[in-house]
Amino acid sequence: QVQLQESGPGLVKPSETLSLTCSVSGFSITSGYYWGWIRQPPGKGLEYIGIIYQSGNTYYSPSLESRVSISVDTFKNQFSLKVNSVTAADTAVYYCARVHVAEWDYWGPGTPVTVSS
């Protein structure tokens, strides 16, 4: 069974960098598929952040690509998200998930991140 689990600080100060990791179990990242991040600000809908392939190829949401980066660690079977220069608008529940063709078939439970001083 494919399982994903997000981890990282739940509180980040404004202007700093938000860093999250998604640990994958039950499936090897090197076996293919894209892996990505989505977030949901309080009271709002889901927002696509970006995806990465095992090779390291990345694609980002046009609205966030200047501040985000996604990387993969195939040895640890993990992938990570960094969001630079965060503001209160980056406060959200962050989800990692696997992309199968064009649907997100396995998700992590989500991790809340608050941007506040």
Added chain:
Amino acid sequence: QSALTQPPSASGSPGQSVTFSCTGTSSDVGKYDYVSWYQHHPGKVPKLMIYEVNKRPSGVPDRFSGSKSGNTASLTVSGLQPEDEADYFCCAYAGVNNYVFGAGTKVTVL
């Protein structure tokens, strides 16, 4: 691109059917047959219910069905059951490995 538009709520009695929409544009919902739907019980992992407009993953009851017309996709839940009470959100492929999501519809079983 803008988020997909979903009604904030929908409801029905047990055994009834409920249908709700997901409206995008000619650049996402209208252009590709890559619309997916997810069920999300608060505090739990989102679950894929429909992919490629109308296909069900293994294990999803056939009470759940999807369709699309133009720039609008729809999800129908037939024979509503108490466990169907959840948030449902849609997602559409928008080209060049880009995706757009809806804000979600909260389904209440009366």
